Amino acid sequence: MGEIIVGLDIGTTKVVALVCNVEDSQIEIIGMGKAPSHGLEKGVVVDIGETTASIKRAIEEAENMADVKIERVYAGIAGKHIQSINNSGTVSISRDTKIITLDDVQRVIDTAQAVQISPDSQLIHVIPRQYIVDGQEGITDPVGMTGTRLEVDVHIVTGSITAVHNIRRCVENLGIEVQQIVLQPLASSYAILNEAEKELGVALMDIGGGTTDIAIFRGGDIWFSKILPIAGEHITNDIAVGLRVSYEEAERIKIQEGLPRLTDEAAEEERIEITTISEEKKLIAKRKLAKIIEPRLEELFDLAMGEIENVGYRDLIPAGIVLTGGTSLLKGLPEFVSERYDISVRRGRTPHGIHGLRDIVESPVYSTVIGLVKYAVESKEYIHRFGDRPRSWGLASSTHSRGFSGLLGRLMRWFSRFFRG
Ligand SMILES: Nc1ncnc2c1ncn2[C@@H]1O[C@H](COP(=O)(O)OP(=O)(O)OP(=O)(O)O)[C@@H](O)[C@H]1O
Numbered sequence: 001m002g003e004i005i006v007g008l009d010i011g012t013t014k015v016v017a018l019v020c021n022v023e024d025s026q027i028e029i030i031g032m033g034k035a036p037s038h039g040l041e042k043g044v045v046v047d048i049g050e051t052t053a054s055i056k057r058a059i060e061e062a063e064n065m066a067d068v069k070i071e072r073v074y075a076g077i078a079g080k081h082i083q084s085i086n087n088s089g090t091v092s093i094s095r096d097t098k099i100i101t102l103d104d105v106q107r108v109i110d111t112a113q114a115v116q117i118s119p120d121s122q123l124i125h126v127i128p129r130q131y132i133v134d135g136q137e138g139i140t141d142p143v144g145m146t147g148t149r150l151e152v153d154v155h156i157v158t159g160s161i162t163a164v165h166n167i168r169r170c171v172e173n174l175g176i177e178v179q180q181i182v183l184q185p186l187a188s189s190y191a192i193l194n195e196a197e198k199e200l201g202v203a204l205m206d207i208g209g210g211t212t213d214i215a216i217f218r219g220g221d222i223w224f225s226k227i228l229p230i231a232g233e234h235i236t237n238d239i240a241v242g243l244r245v246s247y248e249e250a251e252r253i254k255i256q257e258g259l260p261r262l263t264d265e266a267a268e269e270e271r272i273e274i275t276t277i278s279e280e281k282k283l284i285a286k287r288k289l290a291k292i293i294e295p296r297l298e299e300l301f302d303l304a305m306g307e308i309e310n311v312g313y314r315d316l317i318p319a320g321i322v323l324t325g326g327t328s329l330l331k332g333l334p335e336f337v338s339e340r341y342d343i344s345v346r347r348g349r350t351p352h353g354i355h356g357l358r359d360i361v362e363s364p365v366y367s368t369v370i371g372l373v374k375y376a377v378e379s380k381e382y383i384h385r386f387g388d389r390p391r392s393w394g395l396a397s398s399t400h401s402r403g404f405s406g407l408l409g410r411l412m413r414w415f416s417r418f419f420r421g
């Protein structure tokens with residue numbers, strides 16, 4: 001038996017707990033629990049009691065299947081309160097030896113993470129992309145090198161203090177520790193993107209029930225992340241309203257038909273049978289369904305592509321867009337996106353190196369939870385290799401939750417409180 005690592009994806013439509021046995025970096029799924037999610041809206045906990053109950057069901061089911069007691073988890077976070085920025089920091093090495101120490105790395109990260117964030121937000125990740133020693137770029141571990149000037153480029157993810165706190169509360173209510181809170185699209189990327197894509201430039205879109213999570217990678221590292229509050233549930237709602245059918249019937253129609261292609265001459269004539277809210281059976285043109293789904297997809301992807309354009313990445317993602325999350329299964333979606341935006345689009349492929357429960361490994365619905373476990377495994381390997389580099393892999397572990405650190409951090413906090421009253 002190796003080490004037990006548990007991922008907990010608290011999604012808008014479902015909560016999933018995945019128990020894995022990890023030995024020599026081989027991940028074997030030994031238990032899975034899933035429960036319908038109550039108490040979340042657009043990726044954010046709005047009812048602690050209900051969310052706790054959903055998590056409890058998923059955890060208990062996973063415990064029974066794996067025959068282990070879950071003590072700690074890696075939990076995902078999303079919601080439109082998430083903000084991301086890139087920053088850099090510089091320190092000088094003034095000692096005689098000029099040998100860079102762990103302390104210098106700590107100092108330079110402290111400098112880089114000292115950005116102005118709103119007083120109701122906290123840091124979730126500070127991810128060092130590269131270190132630069134006396135102008136030499138692309139260094140992953142500067143400790144032991146000699147130089148007089150150490151720089152770091154970081155990607156910083158922040159989120160609402162309340163949202164982070166609520167996730168932790170729901171889990172801790174069950175006597176379980178949150179080892180770390182991880183940005184959902186970052187987690188998903190560990191499950192479905194390969195190194196070559198991340199190197200070349202790629203946008204990941206995890207389209208779930210309540211949120212569409214975007215993450216852009218280039219040169220192997222994350223450059224941008226954003227959570228949009230539109231996803232599959234909105235499409236189902238539109239169908240329910242537009243066709244006057246129940247939510248369940250709308251969900252059935254959506255999953256069965258997907259986005260009918262209007263250019264397809266057959267679709268002009270083709271009809272589908274639906275059951276209206278007054279229990280009548282009725283035939284409607286597929287064209288009508290397309291007219292309902294399409295504007296919502298346009299809204300969603302115009303927003304998403306707009307975000308990518310705003311940060312100047314439209315032409316910097318030659319590997320295109322990789323789709324995952326339940327809504328990525330929508331029939332006709334990759335074709336729609338690639339035609340409208342003239343970009344290469346594909347659905348995420350099955351993650352490598354994960355054993356057990358094929359159905360789970362292969363479904364895009366589980367890429368976040370699998371990614372949480374992969375993230376945990378890789379960050380543990382990193383720590384093993386480089387030592388416990390300060391806050392490189394995320395900040396919100398239950399024992400080390402804090403915002404800025406050090407004197408600079410205290411000053412920044414003071415300033416931000418001061419200026420915002
Ligand atoms: N075959 C399918 N075609 C279209 N949509 C689908 C299909 N299967 C699932 N979905 C949709 O996927 C959505 C759920 O996806 P997922 O499980 O990734 O969401 P979640 O993780 O609970 O939510 P979020 O990540 O937004 O908080 C639902 O809206 C569901 O209707």
Ligand SMILES: [Mg+2]
Pocket residue numbers: 009011012184208209325368
């Ligand atoms: Mg999700």
